[in-house]
Amino acid sequence: MVKKLTSAPALFAAAGAFLVTGLLLAFLYAPIDVSSMGFSQKIFYYHAPIAETALVAFGIAFVAAILYLRDPDPKWDRLGYVSVRLGLLFSLLVMATGMIWGKAAWDAWWAWEPRLTTFLIVCFLYAAYFVLRQVVEEESRRATFAAVFAIVAFIDVPITFFATRYMPEGLHPVVITAGDTGMEGSMFLSFMISMAGMTLLLAALVRSEVAAERLKDEIDDLKIRIGG
Amino acid sequence: MAGRQFMAILRKDLIRELRTREMLVSMFLFVMLALVIFHYAFGVDTDADLTYFTGGMLWVTFIFSALLGLNRSFAQEKDEQCLDGLLLCPVDRVTIFFAKTSGNLVFLLIIQAVSVPVFTLFFIERSYLADLGLFVLVLLLADLGICTLGTLLATISMSTRARDLLLPIVFLPLIVPVLIAATSATTAIFADGADLGGLAARLGFLAAFDAVFMIAAYGTYDFAIGE
């Protein structure tokens, strides 16, 4: 029963439900933010959840990396690889939505503020992960090196965020501060539902992509056995 | 025993480098060239006040110079198969890490000791002698971060097909926090004199960075080297 619930199609369905609901709530239920940006503020309902989901993806890769180093099972490497790929994809989306928001809010496509800068660096960081994988031919070594890098990279993400935020000044509106969410009830609900939906989407994607990768690996194994 | 092995590796690397001076010379030339280029890049207009750029200029130069050195530090081990010789020895891989990191640190400090005075001559108007101690502290803490992370990554990149080419790609995004902290601290010292509150925060940050990645390297170095 649990397997059915967490299978890819089920997760996609759940994700879809949450995301659509979140979308509807964002546009119809949550009020227009009178404080600053008006209608365009609503992109926040996607921008922040996508950001959070990207970080969750990298967190999964971090854990998968540690697990791989303790027990070199290719399944951990697959999980790490897929998670980083998805994390990178989501990070690019964060940049895109962030830039759209920036244009709408401050009439500038780019600003050197903490979150955008951090995600920019994060994109380069995890792109490097793929370059690293590319240049190691032997599979178990590739997985080992990738794992070491995934661990080091993930540790660096909060450090980078901290550095970009506290050393120079920033313009990014601080949304979730301790205690006060900075949003009133209806906004908060829409936000949380979008957040849940995005995370479910990540789970669904991870599941289906890990399965696809495993299939690819099995095909490669068969090819070698037949050919060799 | 580990102490003796640590000293043996460090001594070996120091002797080798001081004898051939391959790494030191190229690092030094690079820094000098960079300084000259900076002068022309920022306009030959002698009124241009570069004071607030100085921290950035200095650290960008040091980072790329460090990359040169880091690449070399393992290249020889790989080329002459000496890495095998090293791994055959009953030595903890972590000892190798600490010895290599220390060696890289020494070389970086040598380069900095020579290039900072030249840099000061070229670009700094204000005397910062009063803050010299603090400046050296910034150098040491930032260098430690660079060498710790750099040695770990160089160990990995040396074992790949791309060798030296991979190191900047994996290293630069990771070292950005150090750059940010070191640059703002250095600029503050050069431009206005040390603001102890802000400086303390940055030094603390650098120290924390060093500690965190020292631990991370300690935990993962066995996997980065060998096989």
Place this chain on the structure above:
Amino acid sequence: MDAPVRDVSEGSPLEVEVDGLRKTFGRREVLRGLSFGVERGGFLVMFGPNGAGKTTTLRVLATLLTPGKGSVRVAGHDVREDPMPVRRAVGLISHSPMLYLDLTAQENLRFYADMYGLEDREERITELLERLELTHRRYDVVRTFSKGMRQRLAIARAILHRPRVLLLDEPHSGLDPRAVDILDGLLGEIREEHTFVMVTHHIQKGLELATRLMIVDGGKIVWEHAAGVAPDTFNAVYREHVQDGSAL
């Protein structure tokens, strides 16, 4: 061919015990279940075509590679669980001398002596340089050495720490006749104190030195026998077992 080999002579403990050794690189299975033993004081010679897995086996014994599956014990320690004592007990001589070209002979040996924690560092270095006829080059940088001299210094490096087991990977290749003589002389001298595993293509030398012979092909042992096989017989055996494509 997969049955573990235990030497008949009782009372000679096995210095090298390999049981079901498998090793995969990525998807390529390089070692497919090797099992053999070498008793203390024995001299195992491995023959076989290139790519058969001989060098890989030596590297596993030297702890430079971890075994994939199976158990490998050297000098009474498991290479996976307990690599440090194995490293202290093992010396490797391979194609590459593993010497720092920009350091002098003395600096090289001092380095390794420190790494192995040798108590009598200076005496041992002097002794070995003499035995290998390199005393006159003690303070010269290795870059200035000929290939033969480098290989001799490499031998010094390998036996510096008095390892119980010596692993030799084609040690005669590329050596000038003088170096070959010195190597053979040395091997003869230290024969009693050590256990050997040698990989070679040099059939003559291999047959002379061995107490046990082995042919490896495609990651498996395809033939093994005690020493005392005549060269002609051996050549025939080799051709029979290696030409045969199904020896996998």
